[in-house]
Amino acid sequence: MTFYPAQATLREVGLRDGLQSIATVLPTERKLEWLRAAHAAGLREIEVGSLVPARLLPQLADTAALVAYARSLPGLCVCVLVPNLKGAERALETGADLMLVPLSASVEHSRANLRKTPEEVVAEVARMRAARDASGAKTLIEGGIGTAFGCTLQGHVAPEDVLRYMQALLDAGADRVSLADTVGYANPRAVRELFERARVIAGERLWCAHFHDTRGLALANSYAALETGVTRFDASLGGIGGCPHAPGASGNAATEDLAFMLADMGIDTGIDIDALLELRAQLAQWLSHETLHGTLWRAGLPKTFKAAQAVDSLS
Template identity: 40%
Template structure:
């Protein structure tokens, strides 16, 4: 066995925010809280619990304050909030979020479409949030995401030098955590290994997160490529919830239980109770009103299979 595979892989669960934000049917606040509490009970230590954007922009997450104030905070669990600006950051701090996540695209075109502003304006806003957190004397940490880091639906390939430069800029601004996001599932394993290795020259593995989508079926392959390159933290969504508005009908985030199952089969520690996680995932269709893309919750673990009869073995 590759001894590197004994290094723990940390899962950051994003279903309560990234997964639920595109759902058409309203998910009740108490159900969001129950989902988050259920995830922490499975051993998930980082949970993106909500968003503090305008209710008009993302009505599905308009109850962020109530969610953060209602969750049963697990010991050692970090609860992350997505914030778009100072106003959102103020609300997140008031709700006692442990970490604030900011997002800017490497693609200027995508940033204007998604954030309604230039990259320059986004960076200026990030600076305002950094100063707010410093003035508040808050213990909350900061993370900034480089969206479309592996490709843009408008611009195609993204210059890797630009991605590395943005990550460096974030760190220079005082933002400790960095996320590289494959926003529309355009990455491939060789590209991932190359870019992750470059970013790790500037960012410690403990501060780097990878966010992959399974839009073209390469999500878990990209996880392994990044893990082999030294990355140790990955976003994933229970059941594979989520998607991208620029890839209609495409599957969304990599699936948490599928990722945890792969790690268990390979001997990579995660600290996750996979059996509990699968049981929780199986409640999702009734919660969101439709089937979800995850596979392991449908098929079960290898060890759940009945013993194969002798006559089958002989075939």
């Protein structure tokens, strides 16, 4: 008998990972609406943007303003991506609850996307930790290991490398670590095997699983991770966030689909899925339907959905 957790947390990453790969610049007012509605639908962790120079990602240039607004929403863990010490210093200034530092386990992907080797990212995390501790801020540092299952540039990524970087991130002072299938190379078996090994290294500091649906496996991979004890998942509304190397391919796990899967299994996410589907319809209008993915929105919730939750809460 597999053990399933009573609760799980979804972290909405559409405002960062989703919008980052969409050329359309969503106006700040719309993003605030998104934040407000996502929070109202029950999401309690949201990655609101990326603290990088505006010339690199004009879509995310308003991140500091979003952090400020998000901090006003009760009970929300406000996450922000930071690529380097300078971004981390800005994150500390904004008062974000968590800063996510991406490390790419694929050396080629790391050079191409981060302009650093994985070892250089680890060294930067040590500097971030020193800056955080010196500042007295409570902002958590999460080391997010991307391309953990392979990558379009390098192909194979060895699990041993991933686990070595994980240990190095923890040694450098990361409070938490995560594993991400950045470009859709994971399968449930690989997920299970890597997360089981990662758990041995990081224990409760193994924080989050991040899957893309590039080849349809985001939910199967999420389930495989859940079985290893993961209870926190990244996802983006409408599955936005396609891979630049596979035009038209699906993006992140869709928040509404993953929320449905977990809730239907009797795992409490605190999310009102009807409200999330309404927000998805809204987002589809803002972004045009072509960039959205996911499946639940077509069929809607099953007839038994509420009943299943009620039955479960009694058993």
